[in-house]
Amino acid sequence: MIENREILLNDPNSERYLVNMGPQHPSTHGVLRLVVGIKGETVDSVQPHCGYIHRGIEKMCEHITYPQIIHLTDRMDYLSAHQNNHAVCLAVENALGVQVPERVQYIRTIMDELSRIASHQLWWATFGMDLGALTTFFYGLRDREKILDIFEESTGSRFLQSYYTPGGLMKDIHPDFQKHVKEFLVYFRKLLPEYDQLLTGNVIYRARSINMGLLSKEDAINYGVTGPSGRGSGFSCDVRKHKPYGVYHKAEFNEILRTEGDVHARYMVHMDEMRESMKIIEQLIDNIPAGDFIAKMKPVIKLPAGEYWQSVETARGELGVYIVSDGNKNPYRMKFRSPNLSNLGVLEKLSIGHKIADLIAIGGSMDYIIPDIDR
Amino acid sequence: MKEILNYFQEIFSAIRSLTTGMKVTGKYFAINAFTDKQVFTQKYPENRKELKMFDAFRGEVIMTHNENNEHRCNGCGICELNCPNGSIEIIAKKENNEDGKAIRAIDQHVYQLAMCTFCGLCIKACPSNALDWGQDFEHAVFDRSKLTKVLNQPGSKIQKDIKE
Numbered sequence: 426m427i428e429n430r431e432i433l434l435n436d437p438n439s440e441r442y443l444v445n446m447g448p449q450h451p452s453t454h455g456v457l458r459l460v461v462g463i464k465g466e467t468v469d470s471v472q473p474h475c476g477y478i479h480r481g482i483e484k485m486c487e488h489i490t491y492p493q494i495i496h497l498t499d500r501m502d503y504l505s506a507h508q509n510n511h512a513v514c515l516a517v518e519n520a521l522g523v524q525v526p527e528r529v530q531y532i533r534t535i536m537d538e539l540s541r542i543a544s545h546q547l548w549w550a551t552f553g554m555d556l557g558a559l560t561t562f563f564y565g566l567r568d569r570e571k572i573l574d575i576f577e578e579s580t581g582s583r584f585l586q587s588y589y590t591p592g593g594l595m596k597d598i599h600p601d602f603q604k605h606v607k608e609f610l611v612y613f614r615k616l617l618p619e620y621d622q623l624l625t626g627n628v629i630y631r632a633r634s635i636n637m638g639l640l641s642k643e644d645a646i647n648y649g650v651t652g653p654s655g656r657g658s659g660f661s662c663d664v665r666k667h668k669p670y671g672v673y674h675k676a677e678f679n680e681i682l683r684t685e686g687d688v689h690a691r692y693m694v695h696m697d698e699m700r701e702s703m704k705i706i707e708q709l710i711d712n713i714p715a716g717d718f719i720a721k722m723k724p725v726i727k728l729p730a731g732e733y734w735q736s737v738e739t740a741r742g743e744l745g746v747y748i749v750s751d752g753n754k755n756p757y758r759m760k761f762r763s764p765n766l767s768n769l770g771v772l773e774k775l776s777i778g779h780k781i782a783d784l785i786a787i788g789g790s791m792d793y794i795i796p797d798i799d800r
Numbered sequence: 801m802k803e804i805l806n807y808f809q810e811i812f813s814a815i816r817s818l819t820t821g822m823k824v825t826g827k828y829f830a831i832n833a834f835t836d837k838q839v840f841t842q843k844y845p846e847n848r849k850e851l852k853m854f855d856a857f858r859g860e861v862i863m864t865h866n867e868n869n870e871h872r873c874n875g876c877g878i879c880e881l882n883c884p885n886g887s888i889e890i891i892a893k894k895e896n897n898e899d900g901k902a903i904r905a906i907d908q909h910v911y912q913l914a915m916c917t918f919c920g921l922c923i924k925a926c927p928s929n930a931l932d933w934g935q936d937f938e939h940a941v942f943d944r945s946k947l948t949k950v951l952n953q954p955g956s957k958i959q960k961d962i963k964e
Contacts, residue, residue: 493884496919581856628814
């Protein structure tokens with residue numbers, strides 16, 4: 426960074442410029458600041474500067490109890506709030522050796538997949554908008570609204586649900602939950618082809634995405650790029666398949682893998698994952714067993730001293746929760762392995778040599794959620 | 801010759817892809833022009849009277865009172881302990897019950913709406929179900945001090961069946 430500035434200062438005739446993109450740039454989807462070195466219109470360096478929305482969530486966790494931590498994890502990757510809650514709940518339950526009722530596992534898995542669809546819908550909507558197709562934004566948000574209504578009906582909140590709690594759920598699902606989810610699946614199956622007609626085949630979109638931002642499988646593994654971005658490069662990293670949690674082992678679904686590694690491959694992984702999620706929900710929604718929605722837990726949860734790790738697949742990749750406990754009611758240290766931070770690391774490698782407008786497309790395809798990067 | 805053919809083929813496939821997309825948007829344009837079927841938005845401030853939130857909706861924390869202006873809070877302070885942000889403060893007092901015995905009761909159940917993150921732990925933890933979710937969501941005020949609320953109504957008493 427300092428080196429670059431010196432080159433600029435020392436050589437007034439240099440054709441290289443440093444341009445600040447963000448922290449208030451709409452295409453970065455949050456307060457991410459990218460210092461972009463450009464020659465003409467070609468990008469030759471991208472340096473992300475994090476910290477604009479750092480809230481110290483990991484530190485805050487050290488002072489509050491385990492049930493209280495749940496509501497903070499909502500605010501990391503807010504589009505996969507359910508999955509973030511799930512990670513902490515599973516870590517605590519596994520540490521205590523609590524067996525949660527099967528009903529809870531079914532509901533959690535269905536909620537996770539619903540929020541994955543909602544997240545991918547929003548991603549599709551904003552990604553199209555980044556590339557200049559404003560219509561996608563309205564269509565994506567229109568369909569996402571249906572899922573948010575389902576969430577609001579059962580959990581009480583549309584966005585930051587805080588629905589899971591160590592041992593089970595905060596409250597039981599609404600009696601109409603199954604009916605409304607089935608209605609949504611019928612509705613969305615009909616509309617998903619429209620997404621393809623609108624954007625996937627579009628000539629402008631294809632020209633801007635195919636062979637753009639190539640990420641090799643080696644780089645994906647080296648940088649720890651997980652989620653749809655990693656799977657677009659052929660890196661088989663789906664935690665739902667490799668380390669099943671919830672009732673994913675009872676559902677039949679495919680891990681979407683593509684080998685091209687460009688923006689279009691990542692796009693197609695997102696689109697196909699929505700179909701796979703619908704398939705999972707369809708298999709589970711009729712089989713929710715009756716029973717309690719919460720296991721019997723002690724009023725004060727104290728983890729035995731030790732270290733615990735649990736990872737789940739959020740809409741953006743592998744979220745890991747690492748708890749160090751010293752036997753107290755609050756953790757000694759809490760660490761979140763957030764998928765977006767690892768995905769951000771590879772951005773410079775992807776965008777060098779491309780035009781600055783393509784940096785927007787590449788950044789959009791990686792699906793960054795900035796509060797998850799900074800935490 | 802082949803290059804020219806490819807060139808024109810590309811142009812035609814590009815136009816075809818654009819018309820495919822335009823067909824979708826055109827369909828919705830036509831539907832919206834002649835019907836109300838595709839209206840997904842609400843006229844919010846105008847439809848206030850008909851607007852009904854879901855039963856589970858988390859608008860704000862309230863204390864339920866029955867028709868005799870009696871609440872169920874005995875001032876045990878479990879909600880205060882469970883709140884992650886310190887948005888609940890219970891100011892307790894001593895009160896004589898009907899037998900003349902001094903019991904612990906609440907003077908004020910102070911709830912700071914501005915600090916609340918709506919996680920619902922206080923409501924879940926309450927042993928006597930004194931707290932519940934309110935449906936009101938229009939919290940904008942001109943003065944910050946109005947966000948500090950006292951949940952127990954003035955002159956309210958504790959219900960008889962609630963143990964200390």
